[in-house]
Amino acid sequence: xxxxxHEIGSTLRQNKLRTALTGLAVSWGIFLLITLxxxxxGLMNSxxxxxxxxxxxxxxxxxxxxxxxxAGYKENRRIQLDQRDLEYTNGTQWEGTIENVISATAxxxxxxTLEGRHADGWMQGQMPRQQEQDKLQMAAGRFxxxxxxxxxxxxxxxxxxxxxxxxxxxxxxxxxxxxxxxxIAFRVVGIYHTNEQDFRRSCPIPYSTYKRIYDRSxxxxxxTFTVDGLNSxxxxxxxxxxxxxxxxxxxxxxxxxxxxxWVTNGYTENxxxxxxxxxxxxxxxxxxxxxxxxxxxxxxxIMLITVKxxxxxxxxxxxxxxxxxxxxxxxxxxxxxxxxxxxYLGMLLGMLACQLLDKTVGQRGVNIGFETIHMMxxxxxxxxxxxxxxxxxxxxxxxxGMVPAxxxxxxxxxxxxxxx
Numbered sequence: 001x002x003x004x005x006h007e008i009g010s011t012l013r014q015n016k017l018r019t020a021l022t023g024l025a026v027s028w029g030i031f032l033l034i035t036l037x038x039x040x041x042g043l044m045n046s047x048x049x050x051x052x053x054x055x056x057x058x059x060x061x062x063x064x065x066x067x068x069x070x071a072g073y074k075e076n077r078r079i080q081l082d083q084r085d086l087e088y089t090n091g092t093q094w095e096g097t098i099e100n101v102i103s104a105t106a107x108x109x110x111x112x113t114l115e116g117r118h119a120d121g122w123m124q125g126q127m128p129r130q131q132e133q134d135k136l137q138m139a140a141g142r143f144x145x146x147x148x149x150x151x152x153x154x155x156x157x158x159x160x161x162x163x164x165x166x167x168x169x170x171x172x173x174x175x176x177x178x179x180x181x182x183x184i185a186f187r188v189v190g191i192y193h194t195n196e197q198d199f200r201r202s203c204p205i206p207y208s209t210y211k212r213i214y215d216r217s218x219x220x221x222x223x224t225f226t227v228d229g230l231n232s233x234x235x236x237x238x239x240x241x242x243x244x245x246x247x248x249x250x251x252x253x254x255x256x257x258x259x260x261x262w263v264t265n266g267y268t269e270n271x272x273x274x275x276x277x278x279x280x281x282x283x284x285x286x287x288x289x290x291x292x293x294x295x296x297x298x299x300x301x302i303m304l305i306t307v308k309x310x311x312x313x314x315x316x317x318x319x320x321x322x323x324x325x326x327x328x329x330x331x332x333x334x335x336x337x338x339x340x341x342x343x344y345l346g347m348l349l350g351m352l353a354c355q356l357l358d359k360t361v362g363q364r365g366v367n368i369g370f371e372t373i374h375m376m377x378x379x380x381x382x383x384x385x386x387x388x389x390x391x392x393x394x395x396x397x398x399x400x401g402m403v404p405a406x407x408x409x410x411x412x413x414x415x416x417x418x419x420x
Contacts, residue, residue: 019338025294026339027346030393033288034350034381039357040284042379044277058133059240061085061247062222064262070254079251079260083218088246089225097239101225102127105210110203112162113180119165121158121203123181124221125210131192133224139163140172141190148189148206156186157204160194184213227267236267288389293396304403328406336398343393347386354380 063079089101105125112119130136131143139160148155156179163171166179171191178185186205230236244261247253253260314327357379 022338023342023345026342026393027349029288029291029294030343030346030390031350031353032291033285033389034347034386035353035357036284036288037281037381037385038350038354038379039376040280041381042354042357042361042376044280045377045379058224058226058266060222060224060264061244062262063251064259066253067257067259068254070257071252073252077260079253081220081223081247083220084250085247086220086223088250089223089243094243097227097229098225099228100129101223102129102133103207103220104130104222104224105207105215106219106221107202108210108214110181112158112166112203114166114174114177117166117168119162119201121162121181121201123156123203123205123210123214125207125214126204127207130204130224137193139191139193141175141188143190143192144204144206149208152208152212153206154184154186154209155189155206156181157190157192158188159201159203160191161201162203163191230267233268233271236265240265324410332398332402336394339396339398340390340394343390347390351381351386 061081063081066073066075066077066079069075086101086103089098104127107122107124110121110123112121126144127149128144128146131138136143140163141157143157144155147153158166158174158179160171163174167174167177174188174191176188178187180186181203227236227239230239240263244263245255247261248255248257251260314322317327318324357376361376361379
């Protein structure tokens, strides 16, 4: 075995350019596959991270603008949800299906002021369960509670971005202080977490307090709830058709007007996300495998050239007693060595490229209004996938060397000795 590898090493050293070009094709194939899979995983992790901000079984409904005329009304009419919609959602008809109903008011722009420091914000009336719905992480203090709602307290929750402006150097000291929101003072009871690049300016106050101070109408900005017992896409679609269809009739919106009553269904969006993830993963594998195939074809071509160049040598070997199996194992082993060596190198470079993506693109955030999203989150490939891809490459390299090896093993010594 040692003599076999020594002979293969000698052959590779004598044909450095040919070996380098073959190795480049193989390494590039596995490198591109690992990098593509890592980038795809990073994108999907980013999308899933954004989707994880919301409860997967939650449904949010809000009024929007109609897209077509109906019942004597023109298109582009503003639809506003109201107390009737909230009562319908909480009605006995949906008992056991709709749970945890919460409503939110519209937002009012305010200027927060404390000891000469100012910060712009958006005051919004919310219910206590809104924290769970939006998955807000509290940095200090607490979120709104039921007692705040019942007593219509003048309390407020601010973002860490606000706290850093109003109480620089010690944002947590803002807890318990009274901050002027326009002409009205509110006591800060909590600070929700934001990073340095997050510019959210929402300031939740009790829903009842907002309605008493800023909006005494029966208008509701949005209604959010969770559903129980709906475990398939068909069930969710049937529920939406019945529930939203009733809301459309209550507000004289055309039955097929999808824009008049805007619905965000976490369950269906997760299904679409998983479907998109599967398609993206399949596309990346196809691209990577095509690149791998090009490398394998290169190995096969090089082996064919090698057999042709060494036909005379094989004739001498067989003339002095070498069996076809010896020639066969020599060519196949050479093919495996090339694919294994350069495939492993390509795998390492691909893993390093994923680390580089994580340190560069993965650290960059894009601000889209009140949210900061990262284009890539942990763009990596697990070790098992990388090893399986490399083993697949080695197996394919073995098959690629079979045809030229079989051709070399079948050559007749007399014909081989005549070859130039």
